[in-house]
Amino acid sequence: MGAKKITIDVEGSKPISVRPKDVTLLHPGPVTSLGQLQPPDGDVMTAWELLAGETTTLAELSELAYGDFTPQTAWAIWEMVADGLYFSGTPDEVAVHTAVSVASTQADRAxxxxxxxxxxxxxxxxxxxxxxxxxxxxxxxxxxxxxxxxxxxxxxxxxxxxxxxxxxxxxxxxxxxxxxxxxxxxxxAGITMSQPSADLPPLPDETRRDLTHLPAFAIDDAGSTDPDDAISWENTCTERSR
Structure with missing residues (x-):
């Protein structure tokens, strides 16, 4: 059988059991309630500026920011690690983000x-x-x-x-x-409403007759020069009309 589960008392709810591998140890304690984890006065921003771009530990960062590594300071720093703006990582390896990274994250969040x-x-x-x-x-x-x-x-x-x-x-x-x-x-129904686009092959090289000398008649505006349906005729040598 595997290791015994850890029972966690949840205020206002039933206790829950979790596997040891799902628990991250921040500090050996002692502490009996999260209500006790009120951080003392410190200077986390100065600690961040000093370590920007480096990697540290939760204990070292707590000592630099608050002057001590206690359950209260460990929890305060870990909340910032979990937030991910200035710090990220694990208790043994905390990445201290650069000012550029922080500014980018702030812009994304905004x-x-x-x-x-x-x-x-x-x-x-x-x-x-x-x-x-x-x-x-x-x-x-x-x-x-x-x-x-x-x-x-x-x-x-x-x-x-x-x-x-x-x-x-x-x-x-x-x-x-x-x-x-x-x-x-x-x-x-999947019908395309836009004009289809297709590549047309080049026109074949055909012998063409010049019929521009023939009169053509169409119902259109007097000044129209656009090609349109029209009627025309030509008398051939056999006197047949085309």
């Missing part, structure tokens, strides 16, 4: 937060039956469902609506993204 806020603002507008010009990008999965090009829609899920072609069509009409003249059936 962009993600802005996108999440934009999505929430969009949902609020949808619930008010309103749309902004830039909202079309959030509706493309609904369009794809309405055109039978995919089966799932993030927006329909968020609205707790069935992801059916009919519901997608109704939503696009309700929001005014489509009007009643939009016909989704060609796309549902």
């Amino acid at each position: 962009a993600k937060a802005a996108e999440e806020q934009a999505w929430q603002d969009f949902l609020d507008r949808v619930n008010r039956n309103e749309l902004e010009e830039a909202d079309g990008r959030f509706l493309q999965d609904v369009v794809a469902v309405a055109h039978r090009q995919q089966k799932q829609s993030k927006l329909l899920q968020a609205l707790n609506q069935s992801e059916s072609e009919e519901n997608a069509h109704k939503l696009l009409l309700r929001l005014g993204y489509w009007d009643e003249w939009h016909n989704p059936y060609p796309q549902r």
Whole structure:
């Protein structure tokens, strides 16, 4: 049999049992409750600046940032390691990120937060039956469902609506993204609505007769010079008309 499992008491819930290999030892203790793990005053940012680009340990980083390695300081540093902005790794090998890496991560997180806020603002507008010009990008999965090009829609899920072609069509009409003249059936049938593009072979080298001297008659504007359907005739030497 394998090693015995470790029982962890969870405040407000039942104890849970985990395998020893799923537990990371941060400090030998003693500590009896996470409520005791309030970090003392320290200077983590200075420690980060001093070690940027290097690798250290949880104990060394705690001592540099807080002047001591205790359960409280170990937990405080580990929370930052788990966050991944300034540090990452394991207790025995903590990577200290460079300023460039930190700035890049901060920019990515800011962009993600802005996108999440934009999505929430969009949902609020949808619930008010309103749309902004830039909202079309959030509706493309609904369009794809309405055109039978995919089966799932993030927006329909968020609205707790069935992801059916009919519901997608109704939503696009309700929001005014489509009007009643939009016909989704060609796309549902896989019919291409754009002009086909194909390479044409070169014209064969044929003997051509010059008929530009013949009068031609067509119903068109007087100033039109575009080729069009017209009628003309020519008397041949046998007096037959062409």
